Amino acid sequence: MRFVDEFRDAEKAHALAAKIAALCEPGRQYKFMEVCGGHTHTIYKHGLEDYLPETITLVHGPGCPVCVIPMGRVDDAMHLAAQPDVIMTSFGDMMRVPGSEGSFFDAKARGTDIRMVYSPLDSLKIARANPDKRVVFMAIGFETTAPSTAMTLLRAAAEGLRNFSVFCNHVTIIPAIKAILDSPDLRLDGFIGPGHVSTVIGCRPYEFIARDYDRPVVVAGFEPLDILQSIYMLMLQLAEGRSQVENQYSRVVPWNGNLVALKAISQTMELRPYFEWRGLGFISHSALRVRDSYAAFDGERLFEVPGVRVADPKACQCGEVLKGVLKPWECKVFGTACTPETPIGTCMVSPEGACAAYYNYGRMHRQRVAEAAGTGGVTHP
Amino acid sequence: MMPEHPDLAKVDVSGVRRVINVGLLSDSPPQPGEWVLIHVGFALSKIDEEEAAAALQFLEGIGQAYADELAALAESRIE
């Protein structure tokens, strides 16, 4: 396929890898965070870590929409779905996220009307076809997905639909990156910036990372060569003593983002004072809620939402994985009690989750190397 | 494009025809033949052919440098 195959050529990957290796300063360790779960997926699917020198570590970030939804929110959604006459609609990868009483799939099996949709617009169709029901769309995702929810809200309002609402769980990436930069657990040398989020917000919002934290950021595409080239660009910045925001994915990401999309979001949604993220805790101004002027389409106002905070299961270490402090295989239940079929934590659910990506592609090469060398895998008490 | 629904367009996704919403590109609507990035039924961004070509040129360049290096290495006889 065009714009895909060209960015997968193995020979060019080796060429990039050689250039990256040539930029490594002897004795220096490099840690880059790929913020977006889509990148995590590509990295494991194509075994990109095997192309990199051992001194470069890729740390997986929090940019996986279903991974960061806290258990309490899943329970809230479940409560909403169980109200009389409600049809809950949800994206597929949300269906398996465990709440304290099981997942959407489990609830569906027990008779709750939860339907999988590809697009939020499909929920409008369901609402039109079922005028005596109340359709609630479980909205999740970063700025990539928020515009679609916003357009759907605008459409519902324009049509005067009375039986459609949104349970809004949209989150914003910048506060999460800032929380990671401010956390003492992790020292990062740079960021592989989220490509799809940036089609909406553009590259400017990352400038504080370069300016205030002196770390380079390269917004990257999703093919293997995109990621390798971005790592090369990060290494080049470090070698030249620069910290800038650069755009490797300029074929898709405009520097200023998508103004129509940003406008649609701000017309229908506003920042919440704070929101809980799985693993990262409460982060201020890190999520969106439906604006007052669209209150008639806000599931949180139309229904009573318990809003109880639920602690993650004891065995679950998703929080550490989402912060990049633990590698998936360092979690005690990884691959044993927690698998994609029986996920304990969210990172095993979505294909963009670090645990699922590790598990599905069996890229545990480094772990095996580390164990063979007797250094052991677990580096955290 | 679908004149009766200015927000909708027919696209070819790996050989499958689908209708998507292009309302988020209303600043500069895509023309027939252009490529777009689709997410949950919406076109989020147009693919900029010139930028794509520039990226490929960079990759070709380093690919070539690497191939030359390999060829040179194959010819060298260090003893």
Ligand code: SF4
């Ligand atoms: S293995 Fe399961 S419980 Fe452990 S961090 Fe991964 S998803 Fe969470």
